[in-house]
Amino acid sequence: MRERHNAEFRRIIASLARTDQPTLPAFCRFEKFDKGLYGCSEMFVNGFLWLIDAGIVRRDVYPDVALQRLINRGEIASEVTPATLAALHVAGRIADPMTADDVAFLRRFGMLRTDVDWQSGRLTRTGRTYSAALTPGETFEAMCAACLGTTLTGGVFMHGGFFLGPRRFYQALREMPAERMAHINMSRIRYINELLGHEEIAGLQRTDARFINTTMMVTLLGAAVSDGLDSGQLVSGVGGQYNFVAMGHALPDARSILLMRAWRTKKDKVHSNIVWNYAHTTIPRHLRDIVITEYGIADLRGHTDEEVIKRLLAITDSRFQGELVAVAKANGKLDARYQIPEAQRHNLPERIEAALKPWHDEGLLPDFPLGTDFTDDELVIIRALARLKRSAEHPLELVKMLVESTVEQVFDQKDVPDRYLDRMGFHEAHGLKDKLMRTLFVGNI
Numbered sequence: 001m002r003e004r005h006n007a008e009f010r011r012i013i014a015s016l017a018r019t020d021q022p023t024l025p026a027f028c029r030f031e032k033f034d035k036g037l038y039g040c041s042e043m044f045v046n047g048f049l050w051l052i053d054a055g056i057v058r059r060d061v062y063p064d065v066a067l068q069r070l071i072n073r074g075e076i077a078s079e080v081t082p083a084t085l086a087a088l089h090v091a092g093r094i095a096d097p098m099t100a101d102d103v104a105f106l107r108r109f110g111m112l113r114t115d116v117d118w119q120s121g122r123l124t125r126t127g128r129t130y131s132a133a134l135t136p137g138e139t140f141e142a143m144c145a146a147c148l149g150t151t152l153t154g155g156v157f158m159h160g161g162f163f164l165g166p167r168r169f170y171q172a173l174r175e176m177p178a179e180r181m182a183h184i185n186m187s188r189i190r191y192i193n194e195l196l197g198h199e200e201i202a203g204l205q206r207t208d209a210r211f212i213n214t215t216m217m218v219t220l221l222g223a224a225v226s227d228g229l230d231s232g233q234l235v236s237g238v239g240g241q242y243n244f245v246a247m248g249h250a251l252p253d254a255r256s257i258l259l260m261r262a263w264r265t266k267k268d269k270v271h272s273n274i275v276w277n278y279a280h281t282t283i284p285r286h287l288r289d290i291v292i293t294e295y296g297i298a299d300l301r302g303h304t305d306e307e308v309i310k311r312l313l314a315i316t317d318s319r320f321q322g323e324l325v326a327v328a329k330a331n332g333k334l335d336a337r338y339q340i341p342e343a344q345r346h347n348l349p350e351r352i353e354a355a356l357k358p359w360h361d362e363g364l365l366p367d368f369p370l371g372t373d374f375t376d377d378e379l380v381i382i383r384a385l386a387r388l389k390r391s392a393e394h395p396l397e398l399v400k401m402l403v404e405s406t407v408e409q410v411f412d413q414k415d416v417p418d419r420y421l422d423r424m425g426f427h428e429a430h431g432l433k434d435k436l437m438r439t440l441f442v443g444n445i
Contacts, residue, residue: 001364003056006032012359025299027255035059036157040206042192042240044160044184046169050370052158052180060155060183061205062109066093068204078152080111082144089134097121097132110153123147161189166373193240195247209254211244215282216260217273220309220328222288222300223281224258230279238282245287255290255301258283262293262317262347272320274312276327291315295347305333313340318347381420384444416442 001009010030017024036058039048051057060078062068066088070076075087085106088094094102103118116125123130123143130143163173163186173181195202216235217225226241228234248256264271274293288300291312298311309328313321321340328334359365368374374382426438 002030003032003054005364006030008359008364012356012364015358016355025297027299028297038205039158039160040192040209041159042161042189044158044163044186046165047370048158048160049165049169049172052184057157060152060157062152062155063201064093064105064109065201065204066091067109068201072204072207076152080149080151082140082148084111085134085144085148094134096134098123098134099132103132108154110149110151112147113149116147156183156185158184159187159192160184161187161192166371168371168373189240193243195250203251206247206251206254209247209251210257211248211254212257212259213241213244214260215241215258217275217278218258218260218291218312219275219277219281219285220312220324221277221285221305221333222291222308222312223278223285224283224288224291225278225280226258226282228280228282232280242283245283245289248289249287256287257290257292259292262295262315263319263349270319272317272324274316274320274324276324276331294352306335309334310338314344316347317349318345321345321347377417377419377423380445381423384441387444388440416445420445 001012013024013030033056037051037056038059038061039051039057041048048057062071067076070087070091070093075091076084085094088106088111089096094106098106098118100118103112103116103123106112107114107116112123113125116123118124118132119129121132123132125147128146130146131139132143134140163169191198191202213226215224215226219225227236227238245256245258248254260273262273264273288308291298291300293315295317296315298308298315300308300311303311313324316324321344325334325338325340329336329338356365367379372379421438421442424438424441426434426441
């Protein structure tokens with residue numbers, strides 16, 4: 001939306017902003033992507049393909065230190081000119097006169113035409129020879145006119161280790177034009193997740209990097225819990241999360257971002273995902289950086305424990321803020337006089353839902369922004385089953401729903417397409433359980 005519907009994007013951000021206190025740190029940006037982004041992910045997922053199709057992931061990087069450094073400095077652009085050769089020579093990447101290795105390098109990245117060759121110290125193309133010297137003059141200009149390429153080639157805007165997604169994702173990859181496919185490089189996991197062994201080139205490619213991961217819980221001191229529980233039970237592998245967080249601190253101007261939901265339900269009880277402490281840690285507190293929940297962004301890097309606590313409380317669900325404030329004060333980590341600002345005391349799901357509803361109704365915030373393999377019929381069924389699942393957690397509500405569904409179907413003679421019933425096996429319900437389930441299902445369509 002930021003790239004394709006920037007005006008609407010800005011309107012939504014403005015509508016969500018608090019009036020007496022900014023919710024977004026100063027580093028947040030709202031304009032269109034001027035240079036585009038470069039993607040680097042262990043798992044190349046469907047979302048990256050959407051970013052590529054939207055023209056957002058489009059910034060090429062190159063597997064050559066000198067070339068990438070000159071691009072980063074703005075001394076070489078995608079358009080090839082005589083100045084391109086001059087910059088490479090000044091940087092010491094090519095010699096004067098050019099050698100056979102220099103010609104191979106320049107040809108590989110489109111700076112010389114593909115049919116240019118090097119023979120006995122001179123360039124050859126279509127039966128004619130040219131000086132390999134870089135000294136300005138008529139011979140140099142003649143060589144450039146005949147041998148220079150037009151734009152850089154061999155760049156990559158997406159590095160991935162493996163890919164995973166819905167059927168449409170694989171179909172799109174199969175149908176992708178070869179020219180675009182060439183910009184996607186399936187690489188070693190080590191190259192993506194590590195700096196060790198290729199620090200210089202990786203650092204040049206990953207300029208102003210944002211390393212994004214999800215986590216399950218965050219403590220008020222900034223530690224993250226992503227792969228296991230305090231019982232010792234493992235939820236998942238750590239994967240490249242620690243590596244990405246470490247790179248966020250190791251590379252200049254890079255940041256580590258952890259995303260999570262502020263709350264969850266378990267056995268019909270609501271729990272906060274921001275807690276005082278937890279007996280299992282994936283990311284230690286000394287690597288804390290940026291944490292994002294549905295209630296805002298907490299920039300934690302370089303701040304004291306007390307300031308970190310205040311910033312995390314600002315993006316905590318308000319149903320748990322009071323309890324967490326009390327614990328922090330009891331442990332001497334928060335001033336006894338501190339009170340959560342009024343603007344931060346309304347972090348509730350219904351506020352988010354109400355704030356986003358106008359944009360959802362306009363079609364700007366669809367339920368599946370990256371598409372889905374579900375058919376329209378399947379989506380209707382899924383929503384009905386979701387409502388049933390929520391009601392099943394409350395026996396009295398389930399009974400009420402059953403009565404209302406029965407009355408609705410008897411008196412309103414609710415008509416549900418047979419294909420929904422066939423899909424669920426309810427078209428011919430015989431036993432009492434099947435009949436009850438059919439009644440509930442039809443009542444929630």
